[in-house]
Amino acid sequence: MSSQLRIYVPEHPLLKHWLVVARDRNTPPALFKTAMVELGRWLTYEATRYWFPTQEIKLETPIANCDGTIINPEIPIAVVPILRAGLALLEGAQSLLPLANTYHLGIKRDEETLKPHCYLNFLPEKFNPDSRIIILDPMLATGGTMMMAMEELTRRGADPALMRIITVVVARPALTELSQTYSELNIYGAMIDEGVNSKGYIVPGLGDAGDRAFGT
Numbered sequence: 001m002s003s004q005l006r007i008y009v010p011e012h013p014l015l016k017h018w019l020v021v022a023r024d025r026n027t028p029p030a031l032f033k034t035a036m037v038e039l040g041r042w043l044t045y046e047a048t049r050y051w052f053p054t055q056e057i058k059l060e061t062p063i064a065n066c067d068g069t070i071i072n073p074e075i076p077i078a079v080v081p082i083l084r085a086g087l088a089l090l091e092g093a094q095s096l097l098p099l100a101n102t103y104h105l106g107i108k109r110d111e112e113t114l115k116p117h118c119y120l121n122f123l124p125e126k127f128n129p130d131s132r133i134i135i136l137d138p139m140l141a142t143g144g145t146m147m148m149a150m151e152e153l154t155r156r157g158a159d160p161a162l163m164r165i166i167t168v169v170v171a172r173p174a175l176t177e178l179s180q181t182y183s184e185l186n187i188y189g190a191m192i193d194e195g196v197n198s199k200g201y202i203v204p205g206l207g208d209a210g211d212r213a214f215g216t
């Protein structure tokens, strides 16, 4: 069966609100970081809604026996923040996923050529093939950084069909690029913007997410 990349933009006032805070050029770094944390939290909530593997259990309350549903503890959950800007989303995601393993991946774009290079890689040698993987990167512009992250992940046995990408702003060129190779992907974002300028920034976007989150 053929598949098609899916992009979800959940309709939620909190997402709209924090996106405006993040987009506004007058937002100071501390508040920008808060916006990223909140967007990471609510997008993770939406992305995991029908996706986490669950298990039915029986339990006893202080009053009676009853049935319940828990997250299946046998299935590993991994979170992969793409440094630097993914770190701000991580804070929000981790508040919902305290038991997930976090594997940092540092990928930087060359400012002239816009080509990405990987400067830090804490991925495991091999992923459990059942692992559910959440990748965090607030800006999907040309798709180059995410393509490199996907290459590193799939080389280690990660299954694109079991991944969720959490981002804030996605531009069309990234969607086109990713869909050509990874059609099984599911992406959750707060907004789709049309374009990318000659310097690789999303328009209107929100500027350099790493610089703005960390005040650099």
Ligand code: URA
Pocket (backbone or CB within 6 Å): 085, 139, 140, 141, 200, 201, 202, 203, 205, 206, 207, 208, 209, 210
């Ligand atoms: N990375 C950013 O931080 N901002 C963009 O607009 C594109 C890539």
